[in-house]
Amino acid sequence: xxxxxxxxxxxxxxxxxxxxxxxxxxxxxxxxxxxxxxxxxxxxxxxxxxxxxxxxxxxxxxxxxxxxxxxxxxxxxxxxxxxxxxxxxxxxxxxxxxxxxxxxxxxxxxxxxxxxxxxxxxxxxxxxxxxxxxxxxxxxxxxxxxxxxxxxxxxxxxxxxxxxxxxxxxxxxxxxxxxxxxxxxxxxxxxxxxxxxxxxxxxxxxxxxxxxxxxx
Amino acid sequence: xxxxxxxxxxxxxxxxxxxxxxxxxxxxxxxxxxxxxxxxxxxxxxxxxxxxxxxxxxxxxxxxxxxxxxxxxxxxxxxxxxxxxxxxxxxxxxxxxxxxxxxxxxxxxxxxxxxxxxxxxxxxxxxxxxxxxxxxxxxxxxxxxxxxxxxxxxxxxxxxxxxxxxxxxxxxxxxxxxxxxxxxxxxxxxxxxxxxxxxxxxxxxxxxxxxxxxxxxxxxxxxxxxxxxxxxxxxxxxxxxxxxxxxxxxxxxxxxxxxxxxxxxxxxxxxxxxxxxx
Numbered sequence: 001x002x003x004x005x006x007x008x009x010x011x012x013x014x015x016x017x018x019x020x021x022x023x024x025x026x027x028x029x030x031x032x033x034x035x036x037x038x039x040x041x042x043x044x045x046x047x048x049x050x051x052x053x054x055x056x057x058x059x060x061x062x063x064x065x066x067x068x069x070x071x072x073x074x075x076x077x078x079x080x081x082x083x084x085x086x087x088x089x090x091x092x093x094x095x096x097x098x099x100x101x102x103x104x105x106x107x108x109x110x111x112x113x114x115x116x117x118x119x120x121x122x123x124x125x126x127x128x129x130x131x132x133x134x135x136x137x138x139x140x141x142x143x144x145x146x147x148x149x150x151x152x153x154x155x156x157x158x159x160x161x162x163x164x165x166x167x168x169x170x171x172x173x174x175x176x177x178x179x180x181x182x183x184x185x186x187x188x189x190x191x192x193x194x195x196x197x198x199x200x201x202x203x204x205x206x207x208x209x210x211x212x213x214x215x216x
Numbered sequence: 217x218x219x220x221x222x223x224x225x226x227x228x229x230x231x232x233x234x235x236x237x238x239x240x241x242x243x244x245x246x247x248x249x250x251x252x253x254x255x256x257x258x259x260x261x262x263x264x265x266x267x268x269x270x271x272x273x274x275x276x277x278x279x280x281x282x283x284x285x286x287x288x289x290x291x292x293x294x295x296x297x298x299x300x301x302x303x304x305x306x307x308x309x310x311x312x313x314x315x316x317x318x319x320x321x322x323x324x325x326x327x328x329x330x331x332x333x334x335x336x337x338x339x340x341x342x343x344x345x346x347x348x349x350x351x352x353x354x355x356x357x358x359x360x361x362x363x364x365x366x367x368x369x370x371x372x373x374x375x376x377x378x379x380x381x382x383x384x385x386x387x388x389x390x391x392x393x394x395x396x397x398x399x400x401x402x403x404x405x406x407x408x409x410x411x412x413x414x415x416x417x418x419x420x421x422x423x424x425x426x427x428x429x430x431x432x433x434x435x436x437x438x439x440x441x442x443x444x445x446x447x448x449x450x451x452x453x454x455x456x457x458x459x460x461x462x463x464x465x466x467x468x469x470x471x472x473x474x475x476x477x478x479x480x481x482x483x484x485x486x487x488x489x490x491x492x493x494x
Contacts, residue, residue, distance in 0.1 A: 188319065
Protein backbone atom coordinates (compact mmCIF):
# COMPACT_ATOMS: atom_id res chain seq x y z
CA UNK A 1 0.00 0.00 0.00
CA UNK A 2 2.71 2.41 1.03
CA UNK A 3 4.72 1.36 -2.01
CA UNK A 4 1.83 2.24 -4.29
CA UNK A 5 1.42 5.57 -2.56
CA UNK A 6 5.13 6.30 -2.91
CA UNK A 7 5.09 5.52 -6.62
CA UNK A 8 2.02 7.69 -7.05
CA UNK A 9 3.72 10.57 -5.24
CA UNK A 10 6.86 10.06 -7.27
CA UNK A 11 4.96 10.14 -10.55
CA UNK A 12 3.10 13.28 -9.44
CA UNK A 13 6.40 14.88 -8.52
CA UNK A 14 7.75 13.93 -11.92
CA UNK A 15 4.84 15.47 -13.77
CA UNK A 16 4.77 18.68 -11.76
CA UNK A 17 8.48 19.36 -11.38
CA UNK A 18 10.59 17.47 -13.88
CA UNK A 19 8.49 17.77 -17.04
CA UNK A 20 8.03 21.56 -16.87
CA UNK A 21 11.76 21.94 -16.25
CA UNK A 22 12.50 19.82 -19.32
CA UNK A 23 10.07 21.85 -21.41
CA UNK A 24 11.54 25.16 -20.22
CA UNK A 25 15.05 23.95 -21.00
CA UNK A 26 14.03 22.79 -24.45
CA UNK A 27 12.30 26.10 -25.11
CA UNK A 28 15.28 28.14 -24.00
CA UNK A 29 17.54 26.03 -26.18
CA UNK A 30 15.39 26.67 -29.24
CA UNK A 31 15.31 30.38 -28.46
CA UNK A 32 19.10 30.57 -28.30
CA UNK A 33 19.80 29.26 -31.79
CA UNK A 34 23.16 30.68 -32.82
CA UNK A 35 22.92 33.24 -35.64
CA UNK A 36 24.60 32.48 -38.97
CA UNK A 37 28.30 33.26 -39.03
CA UNK A 38 28.17 35.32 -42.23
CA UNK A 39 26.15 38.10 -40.57
CA UNK A 40 28.90 38.47 -37.98
CA UNK A 41 31.34 39.37 -40.74
CA UNK A 42 29.74 42.72 -41.53
CA UNK A 43 32.41 45.16 -40.35
CA UNK A 44 30.10 47.95 -39.25
CA UNK A 45 26.39 47.82 -38.54
CA UNK A 46 24.57 50.90 -37.25
CA UNK A 47 21.35 50.82 -35.25
CA UNK A 48 19.46 54.12 -35.28
CA UNK A 49 17.41 54.60 -32.14
CA UNK A 50 16.11 58.13 -32.39
CA UNK A 51 14.86 60.08 -29.34
CA UNK A 52 11.37 59.91 -30.87
CA UNK A 53 11.55 56.12 -31.02
CA UNK A 54 12.76 55.93 -27.42
CA UNK A 55 9.90 58.19 -26.30
CA UNK A 56 7.15 56.14 -27.98
CA UNK A 57 4.04 55.51 -25.87
CA UNK A 58 0.58 54.17 -26.53
CA UNK A 59 -1.37 56.86 -28.35
CA UNK A 60 -4.76 55.82 -27.00
CA UNK A 61 -4.78 56.81 -23.35
CA UNK A 62 -6.36 54.31 -20.96
CA UNK A 63 -8.40 55.93 -18.17
CA UNK A 64 -6.91 55.71 -14.67
CA UNK A 65 -3.63 54.34 -16.03
CA UNK A 66 -0.25 55.79 -16.84
CA UNK A 67 1.04 55.57 -20.39
CA UNK A 68 2.86 52.50 -21.62
CA UNK A 69 6.40 53.73 -22.22
CA UNK A 70 7.41 51.00 -24.62
CA UNK A 71 9.99 53.10 -26.47
CA UNK A 72 12.04 53.51 -23.32
CA UNK A 73 12.13 49.75 -22.78
CA UNK A 74 12.83 49.07 -26.45
CA UNK A 75 15.88 51.33 -26.43
CA UNK A 76 17.29 49.31 -23.53
CA UNK A 77 16.44 45.80 -24.75
CA UNK A 78 16.86 45.94 -28.54
CA UNK A 79 20.60 46.58 -28.69
CA UNK A 80 21.71 43.54 -26.64
CA UNK A 81 19.38 41.24 -28.60
CA UNK A 82 20.71 42.44 -31.97
CA UNK A 83 24.32 42.25 -30.80
CA UNK A 84 23.92 38.47 -30.81
CA UNK A 85 23.36 38.67 -34.57
CA UNK A 86 25.65 41.59 -35.37
CA UNK A 87 28.60 41.76 -32.95
CA UNK A 88 29.86 44.91 -34.69
CA UNK A 89 26.65 46.80 -33.97
CA UNK A 90 26.95 50.48 -33.07
CA UNK A 91 24.07 52.50 -31.74
CA UNK A 92 23.46 56.06 -32.90
CA UNK A 93 20.70 58.59 -32.40
CA UNK A 94 20.37 60.21 -35.81
CA UNK A 95 20.41 59.01 -39.39
CA UNK A 96 23.09 61.58 -40.23
CA UNK A 97 25.66 59.93 -37.96
CA UNK A 98 25.72 56.52 -39.62
CA UNK A 99 29.07 57.19 -41.30
CA UNK A 100 30.28 54.53 -43.73
CA UNK A 101 28.32 51.65 -42.24
CA UNK A 102 27.73 48.64 -44.47
CA UNK A 103 24.30 48.12 -42.95
CA UNK A 104 21.99 50.65 -41.30
CA UNK A 105 19.04 49.40 -39.26
CA UNK A 106 16.21 51.78 -38.40
CA UNK A 107 13.08 50.76 -36.47
CA UNK A 108 9.84 52.73 -36.20
CA UNK A 109 6.75 51.95 -34.14
CA UNK A 110 3.78 51.26 -36.41
CA UNK A 111 1.30 50.58 -33.61
CA UNK A 112 1.14 50.13 -29.85
CA UNK A 113 -2.10 48.51 -28.80
CA UNK A 114 -3.23 47.47 -25.35
CA UNK A 115 -6.70 46.45 -24.25
CA UNK A 116 -8.25 48.21 -21.30
CA UNK A 117 -8.64 45.75 -18.42
CA UNK A 118 -11.95 46.01 -16.60
CA UNK A 119 -11.00 44.08 -13.51
CA UNK A 120 -7.81 43.40 -11.56
CA UNK A 121 -7.51 39.83 -12.78
CA UNK A 122 -8.60 40.44 -16.36
CA UNK A 123 -5.85 39.32 -18.70
CA UNK A 124 -4.84 41.80 -21.34
CA UNK A 125 -2.46 41.76 -24.23
CA UNK A 126 0.07 44.32 -25.33
CA UNK A 127 0.77 44.29 -29.07
CA UNK A 128 3.75 46.15 -30.49
CA UNK A 129 4.29 46.53 -34.21
CA UNK A 130 7.72 47.72 -35.29
CA UNK A 131 8.77 48.19 -38.89
CA UNK A 132 12.46 47.62 -39.57
CA UNK A 133 14.20 49.16 -42.53
CA UNK A 134 17.70 48.05 -43.49
CA UNK A 135 19.76 50.14 -45.90
CA UNK A 136 23.06 49.32 -47.51
CA UNK A 137 26.09 51.55 -47.84
CA UNK A 138 24.61 53.38 -50.82
CA UNK A 139 21.45 54.21 -48.89
CA UNK A 140 19.17 51.84 -50.78
CA UNK A 141 16.60 49.79 -48.94
CA UNK A 142 17.55 46.14 -48.97
CA UNK A 143 15.24 44.78 -46.32
CA UNK A 144 11.88 45.76 -44.83
CA UNK A 145 10.14 43.78 -42.14
CA UNK A 146 7.36 44.36 -39.63
CA UNK A 147 7.72 42.45 -36.39
CA UNK A 148 5.07 41.87 -33.72
CA UNK A 149 5.93 41.81 -30.04
CA UNK A 150 3.26 40.27 -27.82
CA UNK A 151 2.84 39.78 -24.08
CA UNK A 152 -0.08 39.01 -21.79
CA UNK A 153 -0.58 39.84 -18.14
CA UNK A 154 -3.33 40.74 -15.71
CA UNK A 155 -3.89 44.36 -14.80
CA UNK A 156 -3.27 43.70 -11.11
CA UNK A 157 -4.61 45.18 -7.93
CA UNK A 158 -3.87 48.61 -6.48
CA UNK A 159 -0.67 47.15 -5.06
CA UNK A 160 0.55 45.24 -8.09
CA UNK A 161 -0.62 47.12 -11.19
CA UNK A 162 2.63 49.09 -11.63
CA UNK A 163 4.76 45.97 -11.49
CA UNK A 164 2.35 44.11 -13.78
CA UNK A 165 2.49 46.92 -16.31
CA UNK A 166 6.30 46.93 -16.16
CA UNK A 167 6.37 43.16 -16.73
CA UNK A 168 3.89 43.47 -19.59
CA UNK A 169 6.02 46.09 -21.34
CA UNK A 170 9.23 44.20 -20.68
CA UNK A 171 7.74 40.94 -21.98
CA UNK A 172 6.38 42.46 -25.18
CA UNK A 173 9.61 44.32 -25.92
CA UNK A 174 11.71 41.21 -25.27
CA UNK A 175 9.46 39.23 -27.61
CA UNK A 176 9.88 41.98 -30.17
CA UNK A 177 13.67 41.99 -29.76
CA UNK A 178 13.95 38.20 -30.05
CA UNK A 179 11.72 38.06 -33.13
CA UNK A 180 13.58 40.95 -34.74
CA UNK A 181 16.93 39.22 -34.21
CA UNK A 182 15.50 35.98 -35.56
CA UNK A 183 14.06 37.66 -38.67
CA UNK A 184 17.37 39.37 -39.38
CA UNK A 185 19.34 36.16 -38.90
CA UNK A 186 17.02 34.28 -41.27
CA UNK A 187 16.95 36.92 -43.98
CA UNK A 188 18.62 35.77 -47.24
CA UNK A 189 18.92 39.41 -48.34
CA UNK A 190 20.96 40.41 -45.29
CA UNK A 191 23.14 37.32 -45.54
CA UNK A 192 23.82 38.08 -49.17
CA UNK A 193 24.74 41.63 -48.21
CA UNK A 194 27.01 40.31 -45.47
CA UNK A 195 28.87 38.12 -47.96
CA UNK A 196 29.30 41.09 -50.29
CA UNK A 197 30.47 43.32 -47.44
CA UNK A 198 33.20 40.92 -46.39
CA UNK A 199 34.28 39.07 -49.55
CA UNK A 200 37.68 38.14 -48.18
CA UNK A 201 36.15 36.34 -45.24
CA UNK A 202 33.98 33.97 -47.22
CA UNK A 203 36.44 31.27 -48.37
CA UNK A 204 35.16 27.73 -48.18
CA UNK A 205 37.91 26.51 -45.82
CA UNK A 206 36.28 27.20 -42.42
CA UNK A 207 33.69 24.38 -42.52
CA UNK A 208 36.46 21.78 -42.84
CA UNK A 209 38.37 23.24 -39.91
CA UNK A 210 35.42 23.50 -37.58
CA UNK A 211 35.19 19.83 -36.49
CA UNK A 212 38.91 19.67 -35.85
CA UNK A 213 38.75 22.74 -33.63
CA UNK A 214 35.95 21.20 -31.54
CA UNK A 215 37.85 17.96 -30.93
CA UNK A 216 39.72 17.86 -27.61
CA UNK B 217 -46.30 27.70 18.31
CA UNK B 218 -47.35 29.75 15.32
CA UNK B 219 -46.50 33.43 15.34
CA UNK B 220 -49.40 35.75 15.55
CA UNK B 221 -50.12 38.52 13.10
CA UNK B 222 -47.67 41.38 13.44
CA UNK B 223 -45.17 39.20 15.29
CA UNK B 224 -41.45 39.09 14.66
CA UNK B 225 -41.74 36.29 12.03
CA UNK B 226 -43.90 38.55 9.94
CA UNK B 227 -40.81 40.76 9.37
CA UNK B 228 -38.81 37.69 8.37
CA UNK B 229 -41.46 36.74 5.86
CA UNK B 230 -41.14 40.15 4.22
CA UNK B 231 -37.33 39.94 4.08
CA UNK B 232 -37.59 36.47 2.55
CA UNK B 233 -40.01 37.66 -0.11
CA UNK B 234 -37.97 40.80 -0.80
CA UNK B 235 -34.84 38.70 -1.18
CA UNK B 236 -36.62 36.33 -3.51
CA UNK B 237 -37.65 39.26 -5.70
CA UNK B 238 -34.06 40.51 -5.73
CA UNK B 239 -32.65 37.10 -6.58
CA UNK B 240 -35.21 36.60 -9.35
CA UNK B 241 -34.37 40.05 -10.73
CA UNK B 242 -30.64 39.36 -10.64
CA UNK B 243 -31.13 36.03 -12.40
CA UNK B 244 -33.19 37.69 -15.12
CA UNK B 245 -30.54 40.38 -15.45
CA UNK B 246 -27.74 37.84 -15.65
CA UNK B 247 -29.58 35.85 -18.29
CA UNK B 248 -29.67 39.02 -20.37
CA UNK B 249 -26.04 39.85 -19.62
CA UNK B 250 -24.62 36.42 -20.39
CA UNK B 251 -24.77 36.58 -24.20
CA UNK B 252 -23.13 39.98 -24.13
CA UNK B 253 -20.58 38.86 -21.55
CA UNK B 254 -19.18 36.17 -23.81
CA UNK B 255 -16.01 37.42 -25.47
CA UNK B 256 -15.53 37.56 -29.23
CA UNK B 257 -14.57 34.34 -30.97
CA UNK B 258 -12.49 34.34 -34.11
CA UNK B 259 -12.12 31.45 -36.48
CA UNK B 260 -8.78 31.41 -38.22
CA UNK B 261 -9.07 32.40 -41.85
CA UNK B 262 -7.79 29.55 -44.04
CA UNK B 263 -4.51 30.33 -45.72
CA UNK B 264 -5.03 30.52 -49.47
CA UNK B 265 -2.64 30.49 -52.35
CA UNK B 266 -2.73 33.41 -54.72
CA UNK B 267 -4.06 31.10 -57.41
CA UNK B 268 -7.10 30.30 -55.23
CA UNK B 269 -8.08 33.95 -54.73
CA UNK B 270 -10.86 35.72 -56.59
CA UNK B 271 -8.50 38.24 -58.15
CA UNK B 272 -4.84 37.72 -58.95
CA UNK B 273 -2.11 39.40 -60.88
CA UNK B 274 1.47 38.48 -61.72
CA UNK B 275 4.58 40.41 -62.65
CA UNK B 276 8.30 39.63 -62.60
CA UNK B 277 7.71 36.36 -60.82
CA UNK B 278 5.64 38.00 -58.08
CA UNK B 279 2.03 36.84 -57.75
CA UNK B 280 -0.55 38.77 -55.72
CA UNK B 281 -3.96 37.31 -54.87
CA UNK B 282 -6.85 39.25 -53.37
CA UNK B 283 -9.99 37.88 -51.75
CA UNK B 284 -12.46 40.44 -50.36
CA UNK B 285 -14.54 39.19 -47.41
CA UNK B 286 -17.85 40.81 -48.35
CA UNK B 287 -20.19 38.11 -47.07
CA UNK B 288 -21.54 39.17 -43.68
CA UNK B 289 -21.57 35.55 -42.48
CA UNK B 290 -17.88 35.23 -43.22
CA UNK B 291 -17.19 38.51 -41.46
CA UNK B 292 -19.05 37.19 -38.42
CA UNK B 293 -17.09 33.95 -38.48
CA UNK B 294 -13.62 35.42 -38.95
CA UNK B 295 -13.98 38.81 -37.19
CA UNK B 296 -17.02 38.25 -34.96
CA UNK B 297 -18.41 41.49 -36.29
CA UNK B 298 -20.37 42.98 -39.16
CA UNK B 299 -17.59 45.14 -40.51
CA UNK B 300 -19.45 46.38 -43.59
CA UNK B 301 -21.95 48.23 -41.42
CA UNK B 302 -18.97 49.79 -39.62
CA UNK B 303 -17.71 51.09 -42.94
CA UNK B 304 -14.87 48.72 -43.77
CA UNK B 305 -14.32 45.58 -45.79
CA UNK B 306 -11.51 43.18 -44.92
CA UNK B 307 -9.56 42.08 -47.96
CA UNK B 308 -7.34 39.02 -47.72
CA UNK B 309 -4.12 39.61 -49.64
CA UNK B 310 -1.40 37.07 -50.37
CA UNK B 311 1.92 37.87 -52.02
CA UNK B 312 4.08 35.07 -53.41
CA UNK B 313 7.57 35.50 -54.73
CA UNK B 314 8.08 32.89 -57.42
CA UNK B 315 11.38 34.37 -58.52
CA UNK B 316 14.51 32.34 -57.87
CA UNK B 317 16.86 35.30 -57.45
CA UNK B 318 15.12 38.58 -56.71
CA UNK B 319 13.76 39.77 -53.41
CA UNK B 320 10.90 42.27 -53.32
CA UNK B 321 9.83 44.84 -50.75
CA UNK B 322 6.17 45.47 -49.96
CA UNK B 323 5.79 48.84 -48.24
CA UNK B 324 2.36 49.05 -46.67
CA UNK B 325 2.46 52.81 -46.29
CA UNK B 326 2.66 53.24 -50.05
CA UNK B 327 -0.30 51.07 -51.02
CA UNK B 328 -3.35 52.87 -52.41
CA UNK B 329 -7.01 52.09 -52.86
CA UNK B 330 -10.13 53.73 -54.16
CA UNK B 331 -13.19 53.30 -56.30
CA UNK B 332 -12.64 52.76 -59.97
CA UNK B 333 -15.22 55.42 -60.84
CA UNK B 334 -13.26 57.96 -58.85
CA UNK B 335 -10.50 57.49 -61.37
CA UNK B 336 -7.50 56.35 -59.43
CA UNK B 337 -4.40 57.05 -61.45
CA UNK B 338 -2.40 53.97 -62.23
CA UNK B 339 0.50 55.68 -60.50
CA UNK B 340 0.87 58.51 -58.03
CA UNK B 341 -1.47 59.68 -55.34
CA UNK B 342 -5.10 58.55 -55.28
CA UNK B 343 -7.73 61.02 -56.33
CA UNK B 344 -9.50 63.21 -53.79
CA UNK B 345 -12.69 61.18 -54.11
CA UNK B 346 -10.80 58.04 -53.37
CA UNK B 347 -9.26 59.27 -50.15
CA UNK B 348 -12.12 61.28 -48.72
CA UNK B 349 -13.75 58.29 -47.03
CA UNK B 350 -10.57 57.18 -45.36
CA UNK B 351 -11.07 56.39 -41.70
CA UNK B 352 -8.69 54.86 -39.24
CA UNK B 353 -9.34 51.67 -37.32
CA UNK B 354 -9.61 53.73 -34.14
CA UNK B 355 -12.59 55.56 -35.57
CA UNK B 356 -14.12 52.25 -36.56
CA UNK B 357 -13.62 51.01 -33.04
CA UNK B 358 -15.34 54.05 -31.59
CA UNK B 359 -18.40 53.23 -33.63
CA UNK B 360 -18.28 49.60 -32.61
CA UNK B 361 -18.04 50.29 -28.91
CA UNK B 362 -21.12 52.36 -28.32
CA UNK B 363 -23.08 53.08 -31.43
CA UNK B 364 -23.39 56.68 -32.48
CA UNK B 365 -21.18 59.27 -30.83
CA UNK B 366 -22.89 61.07 -28.00
CA UNK B 367 -25.11 58.16 -27.11
CA UNK B 368 -25.36 57.78 -23.36
CA UNK B 369 -27.20 55.51 -21.04
CA UNK B 370 -30.31 56.92 -19.39
CA UNK B 371 -29.22 58.68 -16.17
CA UNK B 372 -30.69 56.91 -13.20
CA UNK B 373 -28.99 58.50 -10.15
CA UNK B 374 -26.44 55.72 -9.84
CA UNK B 375 -25.33 56.79 -6.37
CA UNK B 376 -28.85 56.77 -4.99
CA UNK B 377 -30.08 53.46 -3.71
CA UNK B 378 -33.74 52.79 -2.94
CA UNK B 379 -34.33 53.39 0.72
CA UNK B 380 -35.21 50.27 2.68
CA UNK B 381 -38.20 51.95 4.32
CA UNK B 382 -40.57 50.18 6.57
CA UNK B 383 -41.41 46.55 6.16
CA UNK B 384 -43.78 46.10 3.26
CA UNK B 385 -46.68 43.72 3.27
CA UNK B 386 -50.19 43.57 1.99
CA UNK B 387 -53.01 44.56 4.26
CA UNK B 388 -54.74 41.63 5.76
CA UNK B 389 -58.42 41.21 5.96
CA UNK B 390 -59.77 42.00 9.36
CA UNK B 391 -56.99 44.35 10.37
CA UNK B 392 -58.21 47.48 12.05
CA UNK B 393 -58.53 50.36 9.64
CA UNK B 394 -56.89 52.67 12.12
CA UNK B 395 -53.77 50.54 12.17
CA UNK B 396 -51.16 52.33 10.06
CA UNK B 397 -49.95 49.06 8.52
CA UNK B 398 -53.42 48.30 7.29
CA UNK B 399 -53.47 51.30 4.99
CA UNK B 400 -52.61 51.13 1.30
CA UNK B 401 -49.43 53.15 1.79
CA UNK B 402 -47.45 49.97 2.31
CA UNK B 403 -48.65 48.50 -0.95
CA UNK B 404 -47.55 51.60 -2.84
CA UNK B 405 -44.20 51.60 -1.11
CA UNK B 406 -43.70 47.99 -2.10
CA UNK B 407 -44.39 48.69 -5.75
CA UNK B 408 -42.12 51.75 -5.69
CA UNK B 409 -39.26 49.73 -4.18
CA UNK B 410 -39.75 46.94 -6.68
CA UNK B 411 -39.75 49.43 -9.51
CA UNK B 412 -36.55 51.02 -8.19
CA UNK B 413 -34.99 47.62 -7.86
CA UNK B 414 -36.05 46.69 -11.37
CA UNK B 415 -34.67 49.94 -12.77
CA UNK B 416 -31.43 49.47 -10.84
CA UNK B 417 -31.08 45.95 -12.22
CA UNK B 418 -31.81 47.12 -15.74
CA UNK B 419 -29.22 49.88 -15.34
CA UNK B 420 -26.61 47.49 -14.01
CA UNK B 421 -27.41 45.12 -16.85
CA UNK B 422 -27.02 47.87 -19.45
CA UNK B 423 -23.82 49.09 -17.81
CA UNK B 424 -22.28 45.60 -17.86
CA UNK B 425 -23.43 45.02 -21.43
CA UNK B 426 -21.97 48.38 -22.49
CA UNK B 427 -18.66 47.65 -20.74
CA UNK B 428 -18.50 44.25 -22.30
CA UNK B 429 -19.31 45.56 -25.76
CA UNK B 430 -16.57 48.14 -25.43
CA UNK B 431 -14.12 45.46 -24.30
CA UNK B 432 -15.17 43.19 -27.16
CA UNK B 433 -14.74 46.02 -29.65
CA UNK B 434 -11.20 46.55 -28.37
CA UNK B 435 -10.46 42.84 -28.72
CA UNK B 436 -11.83 42.81 -32.27
CA UNK B 437 -9.73 45.82 -33.14
CA UNK B 438 -6.61 44.23 -31.68
CA UNK B 439 -7.32 40.98 -33.52
CA UNK B 440 -7.66 42.92 -36.77
CA UNK B 441 -4.39 44.68 -36.07
CA UNK B 442 -2.55 41.42 -35.43
CA UNK B 443 -3.82 39.97 -38.71
CA UNK B 444 -3.22 43.05 -40.81
CA UNK B 445 -0.83 42.76 -43.73
CA UNK B 446 2.30 44.71 -42.87
CA UNK B 447 5.43 45.80 -44.67
CA UNK B 448 7.54 42.82 -45.62
CA UNK B 449 10.45 41.54 -47.63
CA UNK B 450 9.62 38.73 -50.02
CA UNK B 451 12.69 36.59 -50.40
CA UNK B 452 12.78 34.08 -53.27
CA UNK B 453 10.17 31.39 -52.71
CA UNK B 454 8.62 33.16 -49.75
CA UNK B 455 5.00 34.28 -49.38
CA UNK B 456 3.23 36.59 -46.95
CA UNK B 457 -0.46 37.08 -46.30
CA UNK B 458 -2.78 39.18 -44.20
CA UNK B 459 -5.74 41.53 -44.35
CA UNK B 460 -6.04 45.05 -45.62
CA UNK B 461 -9.05 46.98 -44.33
CA UNK B 462 -10.64 49.11 -47.00
CA UNK B 463 -13.09 51.86 -46.03
CA UNK B 464 -16.42 51.63 -47.85
CA UNK B 465 -19.68 53.59 -47.66
CA UNK B 466 -21.79 52.46 -44.71
CA UNK B 467 -24.94 52.20 -46.81
CA UNK B 468 -23.73 48.84 -48.01
CA UNK B 469 -23.45 49.89 -51.63
CA UNK B 470 -19.93 48.77 -52.29
CA UNK B 471 -18.60 50.03 -55.57
CA UNK B 472 -15.89 48.39 -57.56
CA UNK B 473 -12.62 48.97 -55.78
CA UNK B 474 -9.08 49.14 -57.07
CA UNK B 475 -5.99 48.28 -55.06
CA UNK B 476 -2.63 49.62 -56.14
CA UNK B 477 0.21 47.70 -54.54
CA UNK B 478 3.71 49.11 -55.03
CA UNK B 479 6.55 46.62 -55.08
CA UNK B 480 10.22 47.54 -54.94
CA UNK B 481 13.06 45.27 -55.95
CA UNK B 482 15.33 44.93 -52.93
CA UNK B 483 18.55 46.93 -53.12
CA UNK B 484 17.38 48.97 -56.11
CA UNK B 485 15.09 51.90 -56.81
CA UNK B 486 13.02 49.88 -59.28
CA UNK B 487 9.39 50.13 -58.23
CA UNK B 488 6.38 48.82 -60.09
CA UNK B 489 2.69 48.93 -59.18
CA UNK B 490 0.30 46.02 -59.39
CA UNK B 491 -3.35 46.93 -59.86
CA UNK B 492 -6.18 44.68 -58.68
CA UNK B 493 -9.89 45.40 -59.22
CA UNK B 494 -12.64 43.70 -57.24
